[in-house]
Amino acid sequence: MHVPDGFLDAPTSIATGLVAAAGVGIALRKARAELDDRTAPMAGLVAAFVFAGQMMNFPVGAGTSGHLLGGALAAVLVGPWTGALCLSVVLMVQALFMADGGLTALGTNITLMGLVGVFVGYAAFRLALLVLPRNVSSVPVAGAIGALVSVPAAAAVFTALFAAGGTADVPLGTVLTAMLGWHTVIGAGEAAVTGLVIGAVVASRPDLVYGARGLAAAKAPLVLPDAEPVRGGLA
Amino acid sequence: MGAGHGSGLPGGTGQGRTLVYRAPAHVKILVLLAFVLTVVATPREWFGAFGGYLVAILGVALLVARIPFGWLAKRMVIEVPFLVFAALMPFVVRGPEIEVLGVGLSEPGLLAAWGLAAKGTIGVLASLTLAATTEPVAVLAGLQRLRMPDLIVQIMGFMVRYLSVVTGDLQRMLTAMRSRGADPRSPRHWPALARTLGALFVRSYERGERVHLAMLSRGYDGRLP
Numbered sequence: 416m417h418v419p420d421g422f423l424d425a426p427t428s429i430a431t432g433l434v435a436a437a438g439v440g441i442a443l444r445k446a447r448a449e450l451d452d453r454t455a456p457m458a459g460l461v462a463a464f465v466f467a468g469q470m471m472n473f474p475v476g477a478g479t480s481g482h483l484l485g486g487a488l489a490a491v492l493v494g495p496w497t498g499a500l501c502l503s504v505v506l507m508v509q510a511l512f513m514a515d516g517g518l519t520a521l522g523t524n525i526t527l528m529g530l531v532g533v534f535v536g537y538a539a540f541r542l543a544l545l546v547l548p549r550n551v552s553s554v555p556v557a558g559a560i561g562a563l564v565s566v567p568a569a570a571a572v573f574t575a576l577f578a579a580g581g582t583a584d585v586p587l588g589t590v591l592t593a594m595l596g597w598h599t600v601i602g603a604g605e606a607a608v609t610g611l612v613i614g615a616v617v618a619s620r621p622d623l624v625y626g627a628r629g630l631a632a633a634k635a636p637l638v639l640p641d642a643e644p645v646r647g648g649l650a
Numbered sequence: 651m652g653a654g655h656g657s658g659l660p661g662g663t664g665q666g667r668t669l670v671y672r673a674p675a676h677v678k679i680l681v682l683l684a685f686v687l688t689v690v691a692t693p694r695e696w697f698g699a700f701g702g703y704l705v706a707i708l709g710v711a712l713l714v715a716r717i718p719f720g721w722l723a724k725r726m727v728i729e730v731p732f733l734v735f736a737a738l739m740p741f742v743v744r745g746p747e748i749e750v751l752g753v754g755l756s757e758p759g760l761l762a763a764w765g766l767a768a769k770g771t772i773g774v775l776a777s778l779t780l781a782a783t784t785e786p787v788a789v790l791a792g793l794q795r796l797r798m799p800d801l802i803v804q805i806m807g808f809m810v811r812y813l814s815v816v817t818g819d820l821q822r823m824l825t826a827m828r829s830r831g832a833d834p835r836s837p838r839h840w841p842a843l844a845r846t847l848g849a850l851f852v853r854s855y856e857r858g859e860r861v862h863l864a865m866l867s868r869g870y871d872g873r874l875p
Contacts, residue, residue, distance in 0.1 A: 419732050421769020425691045443801055452872045453862045454801060459808020460858035463816040464851050466809070470817065471843070473835055492851060504805050511679075511789055512810070514777035515728050517770070519686050585742050604837075611841055615848025623855055 417509065417516030418523050418573070425519070427580025432522025438530045439503045445496035461493055462501040466508070468612075473604060486532030486569070487540065487562035488609045491554065491626035492616065495537040503529040523576065527569045536565030540626060554617050554627045559610030566602035570594045670715035671783045675792030682780050686773050694765030703772050711779045722778055729774045736766035786810045800873070808861070816854050823850065 423431075447454045465485045472482050489498035503525045509515035516524045540561030547553035574591045613624065621627050670678070685707075692699050711717045743759030780789075790810070794803050823846045824834050832839045834846070862870075 419729055419770040420686050420773025421690050421766060422732070425687065428690065439802070440799075443799060447801065452866075452870065453858070455804035456808050456861040456865065457855070457858040458805045460812055460816070460854045460861070461851075462805065462809040463812045464854040466813060467817045467820045467850060467854075468847055470820070471834065471847075473837075500805070504802065504809055507802075508806055508809055508813075510777065511793075512781050512786060513728070514725060514774045514781060517686065517690075517773040518683060518777055519690050519773070585739075586744060589742065607837075608840060608844055608847075611844030612847045612851070615845040616851055619848065620852050623852065 417506070418520040418527070420517030420519050422517070422520060423523060423576055423580040427576055428519045428523060430522075430580075431526045431576065435503070435522040435525035435530065438499065439525065442496045442499040442503070446494075446500045449494065450497065457493075458497060458501050458504065461489065461497065462504045462508075465489055465501055466505050469505070483608055484528055484532055484566065484569075484605060485609075486528055487536030487558060487565045487605070488612060490533045490537035491540055491558040491561065491609075491613055492624055494625040495533055497625075498537070499529050499533040502533055527573055527576075531572045532565045532569045535568040536561040539564035544626075549630060551617055551621055551627050551630045554624060554630065555610045555614035558613040558626065559606040562609035563599075563602045563606035566605050567595050567598045570598035668715050668783070670710060670779070673783075675784050675788040676795040677792075678780055678784060679789070679792050679796060682776055685776055689769055689772050689776075692769075694761060694768065700768045700772065704768075704775075707772055707775045707779065711775060711782070715779060715783050717779065717782045721782065722775065725778055725781075726771075726774060729770050732770050733767055736763040736770070739763040739766065812854075812857070812861075815857070816850070819853055820846070820850050 446458060450457050465488075468483050468485050468488070470482070486498070486502055489501055492498070493501065506516060506521065506524045506529055510518055510521045510524070538561075540557045543557035543560040544553060547557055571591065571594070574587065574594050577585075577590070578587050613626075617624055617627055685703075689700075689703055692703075694700075711722060712719060739762040740755035740759035743756045743762055745756045745758035747756050748760075784792075787807075787810075790803050790807050793806070794800065827834050827839070827842060827846060832842050834843045
């Protein structure tokens with residue numbers, strides 16, 4: 416669901432292009448501070464993963480299908496800055512190599528999905544962690560809440576952009592209600608898949624999950640009999 | 651970059667002998683950008699102008715670049731969701747209504763629908779022409795010449811390079827799911843699909859680490875030759 420050319424007028428497209436360029440520039444610097452010279456291969460592979468995840472289509476009814484957007488998912492897995500960078504690169508590749516999303520709308524798409532989707536999702540994730548028990552098993556739940564919030568948030572910003580630079584005079588209240596209602600449903604699906612995927616990664620490699628850093632393990636580590644210190648001897 | 655791995659992207663249709671194909675990528679990107687900006691900025695009442703744009707882009711795509719029509723048509727489906735959105739316009743836009751087959755349609759809504767459909771379609775055709783006539787590697791070199799930050803180009807390069815590897819990984823895992831009677835698209839099997847995607851993330855992340863180490867061992871210092 417990428418915005419094509421001509422959906423928003425030229426001034427709005429250019430303005431969102433500037434916002435996107437600034438956002439990507441900051442994300443680039445922050446991601447490099449964290450990943451150092453691993454940035455290119457790591458971000459590239461995570462971007463490829465996000466793209467592959469977006470290939471999974473789910474029937475939504477009426478012959479249409481929806482897919483994972485992955486903003487909150489990427490934010491929780493690799494952190495908001497690297498996540499925003501990866502989502503932005505995915506959108507660039509889709510616009511330049513697949514005509515998915517207009518070239519003049521690239522800034523709009525990056526702003527909506529790469530910046531709003533990732534950062535609102537991450538903020539909601541952090542807020543949810545504050546109220547949930549402070550251990551790793553809260554991460555998937557908080558991630559799902561982040562995904563649930565991020566999708567309607569991006570839809571709301573799109574509606575605001577459409578009000579400012581839209582090419583049709585539509586009753587905004589109605590559009591906002593329709594967009595929020597519809598995208599809350601999509602967000603619920605996004606939340607379910609996001610939470611389950613984060614849960615799967617947390618279960619196998621909690622050390623890789625950015626959002627789980629500094630949290631205690633859910634259960635006390637299993638102590639196997641042969642892992643006990645050898646007693647006797649000197650005692 | 652390794653042989654035998656298609657990128658999974660359009661990246662040239664094999665009609666590699668035409669002028670459009672041989673033009674430098676950075677020129678093509680700039681021409682494309684100028685063209686779509688012009689289309690977007692054209693008032694939608696100028697019906698003739700859009701006819702001209704359509705003839706121009708189809709002429710370049712089909713006659714000069716010799717892109718097979720079927721190739722274009724197959725990839726045009728990407729804009730279908732937005733054509734649906736455009737088709738809703740006559741029903742939701744406020745304004746004087748006209749009667750068409752007994753249904754009241756708003757006049758400015760029809761105009762808006764026309765504008766969205768025309769601009770969107772021409773934009774998709776133009777972008778597809780670039781995708782069809784330019785190898786992904788050439789697009790990346792073109793972006794570099796246009797002063798796109800080097801790190802962004804590198805990340806795009808790694809993404810494009812490993813896209814087929816990662817999506818191939820996913821396809822094999824989905825095949826394994828299906829062969830065990832699961833339907834990855836059904837919400838009933840979302841937990842299994844989620845574990846698949848979780849495993850795909852771990853594999854991709856670890857692959858990134860291995861690629862980085864391999865690069866270091868070949869003297870990588872943050873810049874690609």
